[in-house]
Amino acid sequence: MPPRRGGGRRTRRSEEESRAGSDDDAQVEDVTRQIGGMELVLARFQRTKPPTLAGTEGGARAEAWLVQMEELFDTLEYAPEKRLKLAVLQLRDDAQRWWKSTSRMLRDSGTMLTCDVFCEAFRRELLSKTSGKNRISYL
Numbered sequence: 001m002p003p004r005r006g007g008g009r010r011t012r013r014s015e016e017e018s019r020a021g022s023d024d025d026a027q028v029e030d031v032t033r034q035i036g037g038m039e040l041v042l043a044r045f046q047r048t049k050p051p052t053l054a055g056t057e058g059g060a061r062a063e064a065w066l067v068q069m070e071e072l073f074d075t076l077e078y079a080p081e082k083r084l085k086l087a088v089l090q091l092r093d094d095a096q097r098w099w100k101s102t103s104r105m106l107r108d109s110g111t112m113l114t115c116d117v118f119c120e121a122f123r124r125e126l127l128s129k130t131s132g133k134n135r136i137s138y139l
Contacts, residue, residue: 041082045076048072048076053065055096059129062126073087080114
């Protein structure tokens, strides 16, 4: 049977739909790459068995946690925007509540949240608490 005539013609509408579909595909691929990249970072980070911080540790142990996290980030050469997410992921209990409260106040004051801001706030909180209870507590 001979091929149909005009079967290869495309309408204007199908070309526009095809273009829109390829834009959507590109966006999906981009998001998938980003998510996949973060999953790889997280898997690599978890393999190092990073320490957690509950906030009930004494001042010296809390400072040691922060130093250990900073050394880990430097060794693994994590980008600054990933460091904050990974550090916060390791907070538990009182320490997690402290960061939620502190980060909300910082955001409300217009401060951009970075790992350096986290470390500064952490050490400020640690200094204020070690003179009293010798632990980080929820504000």
